[in-house]
Amino acid sequence: MDDATKRFPLPDGVPDATLNKGDVAQFFGVSITTVDAWLRDGMPWVSEGTNGRAWEFQASQVWAWRKATVAAEETRSAEAQAAIEAMRLKLIGGQVGDTIRALPPRERQQIYDVELAHRRLMAESNRLIERDVVLENLQDLLSLMRDTVTGLSDRLDREAGLNAKQIEAVDTIGADMLIQLRNRMEKFFKDRPERAVKRDLFNQ
Numbered sequence: 001m002d003d004a005t006k007r008f009p010l011p012d013g014v015p016d017a018t019l020n021k022g023d024v025a026q027f028f029g030v031s032i033t034t035v036d037a038w039l040r041d042g043m044p045w046v047s048e049g050t051n052g053r054a055w056e057f058q059a060s061q062v063w064a065w066r067k068a069t070v071a072a073e074e075t076r077s078a079e080a081q082a083a084i085e086a087m088r089l090k091l092i093g094g095q096v097g098d099t100i101r102a103l104p105p106r107e108r109q110q111i112y113d114v115e116l117a118h119r120r121l122m123a124e125s126n127r128l129i130e131r132d133v134v135l136e137n138l139q140d141l142l143s144l145m146r147d148t149v150t151g152l153s154d155r156l157d158r159e160a161g162l163n164a165k166q167i168e169a170v171d172t173i174g175a176d177m178l179i180q181l182r183n184r185m186e187k188f189f190k191d192r193p194e195r196a197v198k199r200d201l202f203n204q
Contacts, residue, residue, distance in 0.1 A: 001065070004067075005060050008067035008071075010060050010063050014059065016060045018058060030184070041069070131189075142185065146178055156170060
């Protein structure tokens, strides 16, 4: 854990506080269910939760663990992609260990033609959806939820006869939920930035 915290220190200005399970969820903008899953995956803790005693975590440790886990997943993904590319090369006559740049342009074109056809098939079967379409639909859903939540207190006042204090609590909970939803959505797209992909077959 010491190596991980040195490699992935807390961002500047973030204190190394002791957190409970709910704090960890807010810290990363995730649900308690996700935190429970992370615990099963080996997220470090300072004090194990029991009946009457909350879990305790160190901010620097959970931050470093999560960043190290994401980095390892990205490395595994890159290694898997390299294996796939090597197999594609082997199937069309290249040598395992070659890169696409080592092939003649015609053979490179064959690989990209197959990849393009696969992407088109995925798109036509609705298994591959453009990023902008996903974002637009998520924003529409978030707007629908916002309109429903903001009108909820009025409906509860009319239909359930809640008092002013209860209505205020409903408004507060609804506002907090909308903030968490928006933060989660923004984090999802921030963690997956768009990248320019070079497709110059003759100069790669």
